[in-house]
Amino acid sequence: MTTRLSDNPTTRLSDHRWGMAIDLDKCTGCQACVVSCHAENNVPIVGEEEAAYGRTAHWLRIERYWEGEYPNVKAKFMPVMCQQCTEAPCEAVCPVYATYHSDEGLNGQIYNRCIGTRFCGSACPYKQRMYNWFDPVFPEPLEQQLNPDVTVRSRGIMEKCTFCVQRIRRVKEDAKAEGREVTDGEIQPACAQSCPTNAIVFGDLNDPESRVSQMARSSRAFRLLENLGTEPGVVYLKGGETRV
Amino acid sequence: MQEKLSRRNFLKLVGGAAAAGTAVAIPVAAKGVGQQFVPYVKPPEEALPGDATWYASTCRMCPAGCGIMVRTIDGRAKKIEGNPAYPLNQGKLCARGQAGVQSLYNPDRLKNAVKQNGRGSRSFEPVYWDAALDEVLAKLDSVDPSKIVFYAGTMPDNLYYLVSEWLTAIGAPAPVIYDLHAALEGRAVSLQAAEEMFGAAQMPVYDIANADVVLSFGANFTETWQSPVAYNKAYGDFRGQAGGRGFFIQCEPRLSATAAVADEWVPIRPGVDGLVALALGRIIIEERLGTAGTLGQIYAGMYRGVDVPTIANAAGLEIEQLHRLARILAEADRPVVIPGGYTAGQTNGYGSYQAIQALNLVLSRLGRRGGVYLSQPAPAETLLTMPAPNSFADVQALIERMNAGQVEMLFVYGANPVFELPQAAGFKEALAKVPFVVSFSSFVDETAVQSDLILPNNTYLENWGYQVASPGADRPAVACQQPVVRPLYDTRSTASVILDLAHAMGGAAAEALPWGSEMLFMEDVASILFGSSLNPYTAQTAGEFWAAFRQHGGWWSDRPLQQEPEPVGLGQRPIIVTAPAFDGSARDYPLTLYPYPSVVMSDGRGANLPWLQETPDPMTTVAWNTWVEINPATAHRLHLKNNDVVKIVSPQGEIEATVVEYPGIRPDVIAIPVGWGHEDYGRYAENRGSNPIDLLAPITDPESGALAWGATRVRIERTNRTHALARLESLHGEGRESLS
């Protein structure tokens, strides 16, 4: 799988293929990443009724799975965000190219190009595209918190995890201004930065030495719905087991 | 084509500008309150428009006091990150810490000091600060100082410093420190036990990161317990150790989010934690399991009279299971045993706490890598730090005094006792008998509604402060809190209000608090730290140090330095753990209530932040409302299903909540998250869910005086109503990971 990513011609256009590795053995479901994402990306809140009707806007959600029955019951956590697929099902179906593939392997979402057909949302097997059902509300002075690097989305358009593209760009531009390469670990999306257990690691999958590449080569590595052939840029490391 | 600026055009331009200038200036002048006419185009010196400025400060969303970096742009706080240099949280931050900006920019903040037209009327009149302080001073003058009470939640050390000095100077009793968060995490019990067992009232620190076996009794350290970011970080390291991913056992009646990441969950009965610990110790010593079994023989006296089969029976466990756990512990290289908040929240909490801590002694884990340390105290004795919170028994004593008319004036800071204390304790009724109540709350919470005057504190992002990490990191550390934005409104930090009051009172009070402003006080604090040999940064002068102290977000040792606990109070004396007692008869109230702190709401202080309201609970994925977790078998027996609204009745009261069938809970226990059920506290918190604390009986552990918040029995009654909870998870998916 890993080799396929770097072999793919769409990812070879650039030096980078941004990817993320999430060690499920470390995820405690603490929700720090979820709130961090809200804060960084101006993700609106929708209220109880809308949330109960599947309209929360979390770009990042922690899925919790139950296994077994009491008393031998276990629960597992899995943070799921846009998987930044190499062969993204959402991209082909957008009639206006509001979602597109960047040469660094990201699924870009151009908010002001989106006309809101929700086709991408239907095509996404991860159901990880969020629609703005209403205009977002930020009662004064909550709007003062809004991150000026990220657009506030109006009603009627799709949004999703961008791997904090604004942070990627800032680091790249800073590195360029200083005439150097971006170093591994320099770019941190909001979720990875806050993750208290360091379960989320971000980096360049094209760099075989990067931490994310090393994690992607782990024997525990898998990708979500791998059989669909979407070749996600998010790699999960499945939880381990200790025998005593 | 170049056009010369003719005289006429020049005059036109100037005239136009002048006209525009007047047009703008007139309304400003008309206001006439001496505002400076500073154009918006002139930015603050350090701020470039559009460029982020980062300020290091300290998080105050819970008592842990993590180091933070706040990103500000154009004078507005945008994002809070962990301070990577601060040894406690090492650049990480939790959900509640992230949401701190929403308390700063909360639409429901009080914008100025207000006076209430009759308590409970919720009709507030703005007052000038000077007038408000005059009123407080007049009252302070007229009442007997011994009848002044300062009621506080866990507060930053700087405020404790000022408040306690001030109270001492005016002859008032020491502040009563109590809040629900501290009660749920067993802070007071931890400190009391540490003092008795280790001779130092410092919070124990459990080195999970380097342990190979972790046995926790209800310590929800990945959620809210004591220092969740530090412990989460440690948990991540625990799983990533080179020698293997460790083995983690959680004993708790409910599969909490912490238990969910454990390798083994042992659903013991409520209140038997200490008994199980005794049994484990007894087995290790009696059967000489591992090295601990051999070396630990000197501690055999602690386990005199412990009967393993009886305990197994009481705990609802098989004897074999206890043997297995004992073997795992004894054969581990670096095991650690953690007593949690739920342990302390029982009528036998203190004994249990000791029994659990004693296992660390038997296993020789005190002061060892992967074992138990004590938090480092303040690096200088002159640097006051907040002591152990008061016990619930102390609060009950206060309530009695209030009822007896022995409290004439009550200050409330950082706590919301009307919401947080069990209704049956009668705080609200007692409050009505206090002639003058002053609240320092930044929001109109339930207690502020019952006060005469609200002197709103700044939010922590607008305030100064310092805090000695407790529980601490692997080294001494003092976090520095500084304003990252100018105060948004006409609010004042409580510390500066205390200083103002002391100065105005003159005499002993003014002498005790000689600082002209809280910043000068903070400079003094920095100068105490300046000169320590452990400095992480070089500073030649006190001024340089003061700057570095703020820039780095505090002071800490440049190398690890850990305090080893001395087992002074443990050894031969048998440890007594009584059988747990519960309020309510088992016949009328067949279920035991487990009210637990929600990972997003904490004890309810997060309820006014929309991000936290919308963040799903990790286990149930519910947001925005209160639910009650019921084992599916129990639910089936009671003919209940998901989204049914039920009435939960205890001998003390009743509340309503919506059913969540929860596979990870004992069938004889139900769990309700704490945090919702506010009557006041802003638009996001009000009239949303219910407060399980209302159900609790005001019973205490007689040894520690702590509230036995896990010792109330309840029953469930149907209402035949349903409510669609905001669950992120699809109920049809039945919690499955994938389809196969």
Place this chain on the structure above:
Amino acid sequence: MSDSVSRIKKSDGIIIPEDVRDQLLLTTLSDDELNQKMLGPMQKTGPMFWTAVVVLAAIFAWGLYAWGYQIYWGFGVSGINRPVYWGMYITTFVFWVGISHAGTMISAVLRIFKADWRRPITRGAEAMTAFALMMAGLFPLIHVGRVWKVYWMIPYPNNRHLWPNFQSPLMWDMIAITTYLVGSSLYLYLALLPDLGMARDNSTGWRYKLYRILALGWRGTEPGWHKLETALGIFAIVIIPVFLSVHSIVSWDFAVTSQPGWHSTIYPLLFIIGAIFSGLSALGSILVVVRWGMKLDFFLRKEHLDNVGKLVMVAGLFWLYIWFASLIVNWYGNMPVIRELMHDEFSGEMAPFFYTMMIANVVPIILLMFRRVRRSPILLLILTLSVNVGMYVERFLLVSGSLLRNYLPFNWGQFRPTWVSLSIVAMTFAGFILFYMLFTRLIPYVPVWEVKQGRLRYGTRLVGRVQVPTITQVD
């Protein structure tokens, strides 16, 4: 026709198959009388007609208000959510595109196959196509979140060099439906010309002025007829691939994704045949109502209803076959997520819809096998309406029902339509009926010239002393 030929009767020396006689309206009426029989009912509008117009217009206006409400407040008022991103609108869109298919089926396919009985009902079918497509064409507008930006789907030159994405099935959709709408409208209009001329020549007042403009100077000259016949012949052939492509493309809106329940290779066929099934049924319902409302028993005879009923029945059997083929493959494939979907349909949340669809679709297929049922207008009306209910539900199950389930059970969905989406859906039904009603009063509903042309084809001729039936090739 073999069926008809076998029942040729000999009487009074005129030997014409009875069915053919009825189907072709071989009466002794003169051309003028025929004209009057058509033009007469067009001018009769009773109170019931106007009551219906007012009610329908009110529903339509209410739907427009609901649409405005949705545009103003946001799509949240429409009742869809994550993951059910497509709900009533797409369902109804597919439904209307399906309805539109019968018109082409009747007039183009039957024209090519020289099924002469089609003549009196072609116009009604073509009008149905045009109006159904208009209603379908509203949905891409209704359905997008920012309708004010919908022109970005059009490949117009702009200084940013932004182009629409021709990979997207929605682009194919837009192109195919526009083509189909233009093509079928032209086809409808071309075939109207001789009748508009006829109407012009037989009317006065505002109607005369209207028809004079609409008839584009049709005089019925020989070159005129020749060109018309050529054009119609070309259109009839060209429109068929368009007609096939439209519903294939609509099916690809779903089938190209990996969404369980959507992803299937058989969907183009299923959609086309389903479209013909529901479209013919709609035509059956309409014919019965128009025949009753305008008293067009002379033109629309039981023989026509009988034939439409047969077509419905045959299309239904085809649909059933393909639907079953799709079902059994999924059933035996037993893929977990498909199994969940089927479980949901057979015995879960969607079971009421599933069994409604089964009963509403299959019972008419069976009953329409009987001649007496087909020839009873009221039974035909009930059964064809039933088919349309069934086919609507089938589309709903396919579009929204599938979206309730996906590969990640954590993210399964729920769906409750709101007053807004139901009002907008009702608006298109009201609009369709309203426009169709007005159409019947403004445009000759039966193509009189085609009827006359049909009469010309069949005649008798003396060969020696024997009078023999003749069929003349006219087109």
